[in-house]
Amino acid sequence: MTHYSNSSGQPIGAPQPDWQARSFPEPRVLQGRYCRLEPFNSERHGHDLAAAYLSAPDGSDWTYMFSGPFANEQAYLGYARQLEASRDPQHYAVIDLTTLKAVGTLALMRIVPEHGVMEVGHVAFSPLMKRSRLSTEAHFLLMAFAFDELGYRRYEWKCDSLNAPSGRAALRLGFTFEGTFRQAIVYKGRSRDTQWYSIIDGEWPQVKQGFTRWLAEENFSPEGQQHSALEVLRAG
Template sequence: MTGHSVVMENALVRLEPLGGVHAEDLRAAAGDLGRIWYVDHVPSPEGVAAQIEFLLGSDNYAPWAVIDLAAGRAVGVTCMYNIDEHNRHCELGYTWLGAEAQGNGINAGLKLLVLTHAFEELGFIRAEFRCHSMNWQSRRALEKLGATYEGTLRRQRIMSNGTVRDSCIYSILDYEWPTVKCGLEARVEKTRHRSGA
């Protein structure tokens, strides 16, 4: 799969190809979260190994462990998937971060890395994000990122708990990327200065 073996790093975060070596850190990160009823892809601590196995066994996902450089450990997972090289687009997501990695620039840092990879290294013209219509935290984060809301796929997915999900679609296009990149770089730099990194 395109990009799976790539290691990427900036001042806040490193993305490494996901593997069993990250399981212990990810179990601790998942334990901080509790269960979120509208998010299927956030594992319980006991489910981390199964998630790693699933992602590594799939031809559809290019998964990375999110390494918080200040903490020196894995604090979450992010993926590129549904890659369409002919039409030069992909979906980004399946992302989760432990509670301690939220609100401190880690998400901006990982988005900067994976979007730079998609647009500048792979030459994609579109990056898409989907999230549960009730996941207001993710929706606000995507809007802050500069992604454009395109609409909602109603009753698009049956969740593991039996509820039916409406999926909101957001995207960033290649000609929008320079503006989005400037915003992400500013957020990463502000966080770096604030933390003294």
């Protein structure tokens, strides 16, 4: 690691003489091979999503979310209208290109253009897309938007420290664990310690290479089984 110091001999961060604030993301369609991300629209996406979420056997997918679970379609559609009205978080619907139906959502949030930092959150993937190429590609499309198109420096993931599947997903996708903020949040009547993860711009080329290799058609059998894991392809 290169060390820098000021005229007083104090250690300081790496110089960024050409840094300029980045643009606030303007919602737009992000096209992939297996899915498409569309700016969330309650009328266009709400009914598909309500059906997808209500297909789950119970409400456990919403345990670590700030919202949900939803008892019926009307309850979800009321929530969907709130998503559509939000600028930050900026919500996207995940469209399955096989069925052309919305099957999940995720969002850019805590967007700070002056520092080039944003977070992915409100990840609500229905049973129709879990553990699928769609779920991985949806994250890849949003990351590529942040780093390649908007030029952001840091992309964050945060979750309840007790949500082990979310932590494993972050590591699989290429995030680095940074630490735990104790008693950071109160939600749903309980305390939450929050785990922080990030990808920074210097890591993005290798992370992107892993995604590109994993999502390639030749990485899957005709039955849809992966030949090589994402972590292996990223390390390679």
